[in-house]
Amino acid sequence: MRIEVDGTIFDVKKGNLLEILLDLGFEIPHICYHKAVGSYGACRLCIVEIEVNGEWRVVTSCSTDVRGGMKVRTNSKRIEDLRKGIIELLAKYTSSDLVENLASRYGIAVEGERRCILCGLCVNVCSIMGAHAISFEGRGIEKRVSPPFEIETEICRGCLACVNICPTGAIRFDEKGEIVVEKLIVAHHEMLECSICGRFVISKKHAESLGMMEIICDRCKRQIAAREYAKSMKIE
Numbered sequence: 001m002r003i004e005v006d007g008t009i010f011d012v013k014k015g016n017l018l019e020i021l022l023d024l025g026f027e028i029p030h031i032c033y034h035k036a037v038g039s040y041g042a043c044r045l046c047i048v049e050i051e052v053n054g055e056w057r058v059v060t061s062c063s064t065d066v067r068g069g070m071k072v073r074t075n076s077k078r079i080e081d082l083r084k085g086i087i088e089l090l091a092k093y094t095s096s097d098l099v100e101n102l103a104s105r106y107g108i109a110v111e112g113e114r115r116c117i118l119c120g121l122c123v124n125v126c127s128i129m130g131a132h133a134i135s136f137e138g139r140g141i142e143k144r145v146s147p148p149f150e151i152e153t154e155i156c157r158g159c160l161a162c163v164n165i166c167p168t169g170a171i172r173f174d175e176k177g178e179i180v181v182e183k184l185i186v187a188h189h190e191m192l193e194c195s196i197c198g199r200f201v202i203s204k205k206h207a208e209s210l211g212m213m214e215i216i217c218d219r220c221k222r223q224i225a226a227r228e229y230a231k232s233m234k235i236e
Contacts, residue, residue: 001068006075017072018046018061026074029083029102031167032119033062037128042120044086045102049073058082084108090117093141096168116145116170116182122162131157134186145171147186156187158203177203196220 002011005026012020016039021028030046033039039062049056050064051071058078073079084106091103094112103110118136122145126134133156137146147153156179163173171181179186189203194217201217216224 001066003066003068003070003072005072012066015066016062017048017059017064017066017070020066021048021061021072021074028061028074030062031098031117032121034121034125034165036165037121037124039063040120040124042118045083047079047082049076049079094168096170098168114170114182115168117168118143118145119167121165121167122171122181125161125165129157129159129161131155131159133157134162134181144184145181146184150184152185153187156189156205157209158187158189158206160203160206162186194220 001014002009003020004010005021005024010024012024018028018030018033019035028046028048031043032041033046039060041060041063044060046061047058048061048064049072050059051057056073056076056078087099087102087106088108090099090112091108091110092112094114094117095110096115096117099112099117100110120136123135126132133153134145134147136143137150138144147156158179160173160179162171162181163179166172171179171186173179177189177191179189189205191200192202192204192207192215193199194201195215197217197220199217199219201215202212207215
């Protein structure tokens with residue numbers, strides 16, 4: 001199908017408008033969207049304009065499907081003004097490399113201190129994993145990511161999906177085996193070591209849930225595979 005983006009015609013496949021625009025090389029800022037999680041529409045940074053019945057409407061590209069004949073504007077003054085306003089709010093209450101990079105594009109000073117930008121990725125991926133160990137608590141500027149009742153929870157499996165998907169480092173896993181969001185401890189996990197090199201690989205609870213019998217880190221797995229390949233090819 002064909003769509004028009006900023007006056008240029010492109011042949012595209014069916015799919016999510018944000019992903020299509022990114023694939024075409026358009027720079028569309030976005031925070032809350034991730035392929036592993038899907039559309040959430042929380043940050044609103046991925047907004048674009050599309051023409052509907054002769055009128056230009058603002059939509060979140062992450063939650064909009066591409067259709068044939070679609071006309072899209074990605075950087076109109078209206079869109080740029082709206083994005084700037086969103087980034088100003090982020091910069092007022094939060095601070096991270098991600099926020100600083102976005103703010104620098106518009107000459108906005110970063111005043112916030114907390115790293116969590118309430119994008120929802122951690123909460124959504126935890127739900128997808130079936131744990132539901134964290135959720136949003138509070139409202140407005142008091143809204144935050146938290147385990148139930150803001151106390152360390154046993155629900156967490158220690159899969160670290162939330163840590164890996166967080167775009168700002170607001171959720172981290174430290175050397176004590178604690179998963180922490182901002183200054184709040186979500187859970188504490190015993191970590192299991194690689195049986196070959198001794199590196200910490202996975203939490204005991206997550207390994208048990210996966211039924212893992214032997215713990216080997218990815219690096220050692222690659223080394224084993226390389227040796228087996230060399231042996232099969234009779235490479236000295």
